[in-house]
Amino acid sequence: MQYLEILVKIRKIIRSINLESKKIQKEFGISIPQLLVLQYLSEQADYKASGKDIKNYINLNASTVSGIVHRLEEKGLVARLPNSKDKRGMFITLTAKGADLLKESPTTLQEKMSKRLKSLSQKQIEDLNSSIEILTQLMDAEDLDAAPLITMNEILTSD
Amino acid sequence: MQYLEILVKIRKIIRSINLESKKIQKEFGISIPQLLVLQYLSEQADYKASGKDIKNYINLNASTVSGIVHRLEEKGLVARLPNSKDKRGMFITLTAKGADLLKESPTTLQEKMSKRLKSLSQKQIEDLNSSIEILTQLMDAEDLDAAPLITMNEILTSD
DNA sequence: ATTAAATAGTTTCTATAGAAACTATTTGCG
DNA sequence: CGCAAATAGTTTCTATAGAAACTATTTAAT
Missing domain, CATH: 1.10.10.10 (Winged helix-like DNA-binding domain superfamily/Winged helix DNA-binding domain)
Incomplete structure (x- = not known):
């Protein structure tokens, strides 16, 4: 991708x-x-x-x-x-x-x-929610110049 | 949510x-x-x-x-x-x-x-990819009037 | 207390985005 | 063949969206 x-x-x-x-x-x-x-x-x-x-x-x-x-x-x-x-x-x-x-x-x-x-199941909705969270971070223009995502892994590994 | x-x-x-x-x-x-x-x-x-x-x-x-x-x-x-x-x-x-x-x-x-x-790891990128896929379907205006997502579960359970 | 800085909104300008109406072709059907 | 339907793009109109410049007020700092 x-x-x-x-x-x-x-x-x-x-x-x-x-x-x-x-x-x-x-x-x-x-x-x-x-x-x-x-x-x-x-x-x-x-x-x-x-x-x-x-x-x-x-x-x-x-x-x-x-x-x-x-x-x-x-x-x-x-x-x-x-x-x-x-x-x-x-x-x-x-x-x-x-x-x-x-x-x-x-x-x-x-x-x-x-x-x-x-x-969708509750679990699936939760996944969707965190996906949106990840996308938000990935695309966050204000932070794009800053360091690579710190919380990304936290979010991702929390499932 | x-x-x-x-x-x-x-x-x-x-x-x-x-x-x-x-x-x-x-x-x-x-x-x-x-x-x-x-x-x-x-x-x-x-x-x-x-x-x-x-x-x-x-x-x-x-x-x-x-x-x-x-x-x-x-x-x-x-x-x-x-x-x-x-x-x-x-x-x-x-x-x-x-x-x-x-x-x-x-x-x-x-x-x-x-x-x-x-x-992100390869796995995480794949997750991100399918999340976007799900979002695309969830928001697909052209299909919004049609039946509830048929492929949604397929996508979600494929990981 | 006076003035500089910050804040709340508005206005102007430009870009993206889509619908509807339009022009100009091309396809297809009888 | 001839005409209707489909197709490719453009133009006009309206809305969202943000930047920059602006007005008017409020806060803060000396």
């Missing part, structure tokens, strides 16, 4: 997710990243969070989050609240409309993925 | 690859998808291939390939040749400049990934 093959295969995974995201977008008018933001907000106290919180959760650039929130706002699924404690930032909160959409729309994706995950 | 966690983790992998791609772009003026196209062309007879071949290799939409080739052409790394046998299509061929760039630029990524892959 060479690095090129790995890259091409990962590209395929990315593509599949993009396609699924666009499919959901067509069906529900919302993308997976947008859905993840709504989901995250629904789990927060008072259904609100700062842009920074969202950025940390979905691990995206501030400008990307800005765009996603903007599009969610246009659809009336989230709203902005001023943050009186820190006027630089603002709170993004889930609207009732957003909560409604969250109740209905994600089932499709959730069901599809659940169906597949259910066909 | 729930589906949301998996999605978020995969998003992180995607992000890492994007970041690495942009880093390479800044350093060498070329992105990973563009690099994959050059690499593919370098392996073909007469260093040429049709847009369709490229599309099949990197698994992207025709319009995406069109854009990538366009940008490679602007940089003088590939050139278009008319296909006299089929005037609808055209051949894309690697230029000398493209071959030069290929010789120098990818080493960085290649070295980085190789360094990491070398820290």
Whole structure:
């Protein structure tokens, strides 16, 4: 297995997710990243969070989050609240409309993925989880310049 | 492990690859998808291939390939040749400049990934390979509507 | 207390990515 | 043969994604 093959295969995974995201977008008018933001907000106290919180959760650039929130706002699924404690930032909160959409729309994706995950045993799901962990490390751009993976073997030999 | 966690983790992998791609772009003026196209062309007879071949290799939409080739052409790394046998299509061929760039630029990524892959045993690399295979299947958008994974267990139990 | 540094977000720019609509050929069917 | 269907690419549109430059605030440091 060479690095090129790995890259091409990962590209395929990315593509599949993009396609699924666009499919959901067509069906529900919302993308997976947008859905993840709504989901995250629904789990927060008072259904609100700062842009920074969202950025940390979905691990995206501030400008990307800005765009996603903007599009969610246009659809009336989230709203902005001023943050009186820190006027630089603002709170993004889930609207009732957003909560409604969250109740209905994600089932499709959730069901599809659940169906597949259910066909796996607990052990297999654990393996999948650690595989993703390994991939994350393997591809971690921020650490690519640093020393070779230290924890890789730990993860791999832990099964 | 729930589906949301998996999605978020995969998003992180995607992000890492994007970041690495942009880093390479800044350093060498070329992105990973563009690099994959050059690499593919370098392996073909007469260093040429049709847009369709490229599309099949990197698994992207025709319009995406069109854009990538366009940008490679602007940089003088590939050139278009008319296909006299089929005037609808055209051949894309690697230029000398493209071959030069290929010789120098990818080493960085290649070295980085190789360094990491070398820290793994053959068995571990095989595991990684099958993990990617499983992920590919798990996320395969085209098959998401079809029956639950049939080959999943086969792959998983084959190790 | 004033000013420099850090932080939160936004805007602009560019690339990847795909869908849909389109053009131009080629194939195949009657 | 002639016309419909399929195929190869391109163009337009929209979304994700990040970098860089920017604004506005807050924190920290002298």
